[in-house]
Amino acid sequence: MSESSESAASAPSTRSAVATILAKDLRIELRTLQSVPSMVLFSTTIYVIFRFGLDRTRLDGALAAGVLLVTVLFAALLAINRLFVAEREQGGFEAIRLAPVDGTALFFAKAGALLVYLLALELVALPIFWLFFLDGAAGLLPLLPVLVLLDLAFAVTGALISPIATNSTARDLIGPLILLPLLVPPMIAASAAGQRLLEAGGPSYDRYGTWLGVLGLYDLIFLLIGWAVFDFLLED
Amino acid sequence: MNVPLRALAFVTAVLIGGGFALVFLYAPTEADQGFIQKIFYLHVPLAIVALLGFVVAAVHAIRHLRTGDALHDARAYVSIHTSVIFGVAVLITGAIWAKASWGQWWVWDEPTLVSFLIVFLLYATYYPLRYAIPDRERQARYASVFAITAGAFVPLNFAAVRAAESLVHPRTFATADGGLPPTMMFAFLVCLAGIAALWWTLVRFELTAKRTSAQISRLRRALDGDVPAPGGGGVAARIAPGVTTS
Numbered sequence: 001m002s003e004s005s006e007s008a009a010s011a012p013s014t015r016s017a018v019a020t021i022l023a024k025d026l027r028i029e030l031r032t033l034q035s036v037p038s039m040v041l042f043s044t045t046i047y048v049i050f051r052f053g054l055d056r057t058r059l060d061g062a063l064a065a066g067v068l069l070v071t072v073l074f075a076a077l078l079a080i081n082r083l084f085v086a087e088r089e090q091g092g093f094e095a096i097r098l099a100p101v102d103g104t105a106l107f108f109a110k111a112g113a114l115l116v117y118l119l120a121l122e123l124v125a126l127p128i129f130w131l132f133f134l135d136g137a138a139g140l141l142p143l144l145p146v147l148v149l150l151d152l153a154f155a156v157t158g159a160l161i162s163p164i165a166t167n168s169t170a171r172d173l174i175g176p177l178i179l180l181p182l183l184v185p186p187m188i189a190a191s192a193a194g195q196r197l198l199e200a201g202g203p204s205y206d207r208y209g210t211w212l213g214v215l216g217l218y219d220l221i222f223l224l225i226g227w228a229v230f231d232f233l234l235e236d
Numbered sequence: 237m238n239v240p241l242r243a244l245a246f247v248t249a250v251l252i253g254g255g256f257a258l259v260f261l262y263a264p265t266e267a268d269q270g271f272i273q274k275i276f277y278l279h280v281p282l283a284i285v286a287l288l289g290f291v292v293a294a295v296h297a298i299r300h301l302r303t304g305d306a307l308h309d310a311r312a313y314v315s316i317h318t319s320v321i322f323g324v325a326v327l328i329t330g331a332i333w334a335k336a337s338w339g340q341w342w343v344w345d346e347p348t349l350v351s352f353l354i355v356f357l358l359y360a361t362y363y364p365l366r367y368a369i370p371d372r373e374r375q376a377r378y379a380s381v382f383a384i385t386a387g388a389f390v391p392l393n394f395a396a397v398r399a400a401e402s403l404v405h406p407r408t409f410a411t412a413d414g415g416l417p418p419t420m421m422f423a424f425l426v427c428l429a430g431i432a433a434l435w436w437t438l439v440r441f442e443l444t445a446k447r448t449s450a451q452i453s454r455l456r457r458a459l460d461g462d463v464p465a466p467g468g469g470g471v472a473a474r475i476a477p478g479v480t481t482s
């Protein structure tokens with residue numbers, strides 16, 4: 001029948017499925033404000049704790065990069081823990097299995113949502129960091145590509161590991177436990193680039209391109225891995 | 237491929253015995269570090285074999301996801317399990333070597349050791365991951381996804397740590413290879429073969445033990461008929477994957 005062949009042809013493409021799920025997630029976030037405001041609050045509190053933990057009021061170089069990146073990492077873990085909670089509680093995993101779309105769409109959409117959350121977080125957390133700890137803002141602009149690539153690393157690995165953690169009995173424990181060692185390489189690259197950019201005497205671009213390359217390579221590899229294996233997390 | 241376990245164990249014993257004999261009787265004592273350098277013949281092969289074991293596990297995991305055969309999952313599990321145990325030995329022998337030659341139990345300037353620690357920390361989470369997923373079939377699938385992801389992570393991590401180190405410190409302690417004299421190289425290769433054979437024997441041993449205990453509980457169920465098997469599935473159920481295929 002021509003009608004059935006037409007309906008098969010009009011099955012949504014992976015791209016439109018990604019866009020739909022991503023839009024759904026961002027709309028939920030806008031209405032409930034579950035993740036991003038908590039991440040901002042959390043980051044600000046972590047800054048205060050670092051101020052006393054390190055007993056420093058101004059930061060530069062490796063210490064500045066470390067405080068900023070570790071804070072973003074911990075804030076990302078908060079969002080990653082919550083990333084698939086709605087899917088588990090309201091049957092989203094079953095729904096994506098029933099829908100005539102590629103299950104990998106869920107992976108790309110979730111990675112995209114996480115990336116948007118992290119960028120939104122940094123939009124607020126980075127100026128606060130500058131206000132609290134930095135003397136000059138010269139290093140912040142070249143720091144942006146580093147942060148974006150690091151966020152992408154968090155987003156891709158987070159979207160891959162989060163459903164594993166969410167479907168286990170030790171949810172909030174398993175996610176960070178697996179993610180922290182997995183995120184050591186991008187943290188190494190981002191700190192190495194960041195500590196030179198935030199130096200007291202003005203930013204230095206020593207091996208800046210190399211570190212961006214390492215971050216980009218990491219992002220690409222984990223994007224491909226997620227693409228290859230994510231489907232197996234949805235089967236039942 | 238299917239060497240009898242007994243023969244494999246015998247070969248392992250010969251290789252390790254011969255390797256250690258070569259290390260202590262044949263290979264010269266290193267001029268700089270002296271006797272403690274002999275730990276190199278244990279530490280480096282253990283590290284190489286443990287890392288290769290993780291790669292082997294990733295290959296088994298890929299085969300598991302493609303075929304859905306629980307046997308491949310069992311192989312991946314046992315490979316990671318054995319490599320993690322080897323990993324503990326790597327970190328301990330590494331710490332002893334560091335203490336003896338550099339005066340500290342842990343040095344952060346040694347990129348290989350630091351990379352190994354990160355890889356070890358990642359693979360150590362394999363156990364809490366498995367035991368946190370009650371459904372066996374799903375547990376096997378998730379564990380395979382983990383094994384593949386972690387397998388790809390290993391080379392990436394080594395590259396990143398090494399890049400970070402070479403920036404600040406030049407590599408002062410060149411390990412092995414390159415300038416190794418032939419007598420030392422020969423002893424090293426025999427030790428490497430011995431440790432690899434040990435890894436293989438242990439993997440085969442654990443797989444055989446699992447298969448046997450699964451068989452016993454199956455026979456017991458058949459024998460008792462109405463009496464339910466203890467613990468609902470016997471020993472095999474307690475150890476993560478079910479190896480019922482023989």
